[in-house]
Amino acid sequence: MTTEQATETAQRPHPALWGVLYRSSTPFWEAVRRHELSLQRCAECGRWLFPPRPMCPDCRCAESEWVPVSGRGTVHSWVTYDESPHPAFAAPYSVLLVELEEGARLVSNPVDIAPDELEIGMPVRVVFRDEGDDFTVFLFERATPDAQEEPASAQ
Amino acid sequence: MEYVPGIPILKPSLDADNRPFWEAVRRHEFVLQKCGSCDRYFQPPRPMCPECRSMDTMEWVPSAGRGQVYSFVNFTTDRMAYPAMKIPYSVVLVELEEGVRMISNMLDLEPDDVQIGMPVEVAFDDLDEDLTLFKFKKLEG
Amino acid sequence: MLSEYLERRYRPERRPSPEANLVRDNTAIVGIGQTEFSRNSGRDELDMACEAIKNAVADAGLAIEDIDGLEAFTLERTSMPAIVSALGIPNLRFTSEISFGGGASGANVLHAAAAVATGVANHVVCYRSLNEASGHRYGRGDGYVGYLSEAPTLHYGYYFPFGFLTPLAWAGMYAKRWMHEYGIDPDQLGWYSVVLRENALRNPKAVFNDRPMTHADYLESPMIVEPLRLFDCCVDTDGAVALVITSAERAKDLKQTPAYILAAAQSCPPEQEIQTSYNRPVMSGLPETWYMGQELFRVAGVGPADIDVAQLYDPFSFGALLQLEELGFCERGESAAFCEGGDRIRPDGQLPLNTSGGLLSEAYIHGYNLIAEGVRQIRGTSTSQVEGAELVLATGGPGVPTSGLILRR
Structure with missing residues (x-):
């Protein structure tokens, strides 16, 4: 997994640094x-809200709750960078779109899955990696379709 | 200033x-x-x-860089001022003889002594290796 | 280049006839909504925008599903698509954004009304949400540094190196010249601020609702950038306001008394810069406000004497005074005397001004709160109601490409 090598020389950017973090996302x-891994759910009608937002678009309720989820899902789509767009990421590396069991789709990177091994529909589960004193990133590793074990750490 | x-x-x-x-x-x-x-x-x-x-x-x-003070403001507190400059300082709007007006600072003049209509002449202030600013000096007489 | 302004002769033959103006009397503001106005919201601007829009749509008696247009400032820091996704607006077909900061408030309404009048959209929401007090502050120099290399503000490169980088100072340069040319006594400037504070004390939603201010207090407030004092400045605010615009025909069936748009106009005369138009022949006036006002009165077919109450965009007291002169409410150089003692501009005076407390004492929501107050005056629901108010004028920011509205009952 080449993102691991790249982060030795450049820091993976925290979303707050790019000014894309609303309070709703905190x-x-x-x-x-x-x-x-936790997802926002409308307190009124129970709809999952991803990306997080201040209001439910179905019932316009401003109250929501944060619910821990299993972190299990499947690869919904992916791309592979052959040229690096940023010093923190050494090419080639892949970016996944993972569809969680709850329906939310999250962008992330694969752990220990080579670009030519990726397939749409591949079962994956979340893992976490600390990227410094104040930032942890979530990544996805290969899962067996019926595995029941808890999400593990990448380190 | x-x-x-x-x-x-x-x-x-x-x-x-x-x-x-x-x-x-x-x-x-x-x-x-x-x-x-x-x-x-x-x-x-x-x-x-x-x-x-x-x-x-x-x-x-x-x-020739000659003209007169057309308007000015004095920064008297640090609330809206530019931290690189010591308070108080003046910013002048100079109307040049050619008719155009330009923002600048006065050299060697206290804010309290700036007046509308005061004749001035351009001077140059080398601030560092990359930056020279034009300023104005009061013309006597 | 500014000959019409310098000669005080606005030429109707260069403009379309008022009868051709589809906005005129065919459109209305039918809903207003807001959040709390505070000094520290503890919320995202997106969050406040959604609340204000929801409130405005409910105020109009409409459903979110009815909304098909959105209008905002380019300065707006919320994402329009994020607003659509949070509010669940299923049918958005028209959007636009307008630059020039506070100059855009009336222009947002104009563009919304134009979309409605031409059949492009049915119900357009205009909104402004900002954490000006707790977050990004437009009034401070550090807020502008990032703009340095952007085209609309490129001329700032001629000003910033000289420690000249805040709106109060840019306005002060005009104020000094105006006071010099007309022999204005600096003490006269305070009455405008005092009357607006009185209005804010009657408005429970105003930020300065609990802070009385006398003329003596004004004179004791510190000079921030000579010649302007702390109490000449607007109140940095966190909050949001939204407005709903639809056709006059549709407005008849809705919940509120419509505020019909009798005229709406924008202007950007030559040699315009963003608050630093120092190379115009005269600096003791605001040509952009004069052109905008002339167009408003021409389209509306009314004059300054017909206006019952005005909501003037007042980032600084001086900015509102100059507008009084450019809009023809008093002679040039006489606005300070016009406001002296405050009686003429109080709610029972000859020309009541900024009856919610204005940007100085209610909230600085970039002019949107002034338009909302204009609508309340038309409805008869202001906390400083002007008796029998039928015609309301509201302006956008002075010193920039500006805009304005005349609303009628």
Whole structure:
């Protein structure tokens, strides 16, 4: 997994540094920091809300709750960079779109899956890796379709 | 006016239209943009004369840099001031003899002594290896 | 280039006839909504925008599903698609964004009304949400540094190196010249601020609702950039306001008394810069406001004397005073005397001004709160209601390409 080599020389950018972190997103990243995957759900109608937002688009309720999820899903799509767009990421590396069991689709990177091994529909499960004192990133590794074990750490 | 050591001074942003002006200031020369056809001066510089709409008659001509204070403000607290400059300081709007007006600072003059109508002349202030600013001095008499 | 302004002769023959103006009397503001106005919201601007829009749509008696257009500032820091996804707007077909900071408030309404009048959209929401007090502050120099290399503000390169990088100072340069040319006594400037504070004390939603201010307090407030004082400045605010615009025909069936748009106009005369138009022949006036006002009165077919109450965009008290002169409410150089003692501009005066407290004392929501107050005056629901108010004028920011509205009952 080449992102691991690349992060030795350049820091993977924290979303806050790019100014893309709304307060609505903060609980998501706080959970990741605790090595948990958590999703926002409308307190009124129970709809999953991803990306996080201040209001439910179905019932316009402004109250929501954060619910820990299994972190299991399948590869919905992916791309492979053959040229690096940023010093923190050495090419070639892949970017996954993972569809969780709850339906939310998250962008992430694969762990220990080579670009030519990736397949749409491949079962994956979340793992976490600390990228420094104040940032943890979530990644996905290969899972067997019926595996029941808890999400593990990548390190 | 005095600068606070250690705080960088904001540099002018350069584009194709204003670059000749700042390059001249670097050489301690004061130039203004003029339409050679209409005989009119323009500030800020621009790619086209708004009178005759010609794009090839705009030229840079030397100026004596003389004029008078048209308006001014004094920064008396640090609430809205620029941290690189010591409080109090003045910012003057000078109307040059050519008719255009430019923002600058006064050299060797306390804010309380600045007055509208005061005759002034350009002077140059080398701040570091990359930055020269034009300032104004009070003209006596 | 500014000959119409310098000669005070606005030429109708250069403009389309008022009858050709489809916005005129065919459109209305039918809903207003807002959040709390505070000094520290503890919320995202996106969050506040959604609440204000939801409130405005409910105020109009409409459903979110009815909304098919959105209008905002280019300065807006919320993402329009994120608003659509949070509010669940299923049918958005028209959007636009307008630059020039506070100059865009009336322009947002104009563009929304134009979309409605031309059949492009049915119900357009205009919104402005900002954490000006707790977050990004436009009034401070550090907020501008990032803009240095952007085209609309490129001329700032001629100003920043001289420690000249805040709106208060840019306005002060005009104020000093105006006071010099007309012999204005600096003490006269305070009455505008005092009357607006009185209005804010009657408005429970105003940020300065609990902070009385006398003329003596004004004179004791510190000089921030001479010649302007702390109490000449607007109140940095966290909050959001939204407005719903639809056709006059549709407005008849809705919940509220419509505020019909009798005229809406924008202007950007030559030698315009963003608050630093120092190379115009005169600096003791605001040509952009004069052109905008002339167009408003021409389209509306009314004059300054017909206006019952005005909501003037007042980032600084001085900015509102100059607008009084450019809009023809008083002679040049006489606005400070016009406001002296405050009686003429109080709610029972000759020309009541900024009846919610304005940007100085209610909230600085970039002029949106002024338009909302204009609508309340038309509805008769202001906390400083002007009796029998039928015509309301509201302006956008002075010193930039500006805009304005005349609303009618």
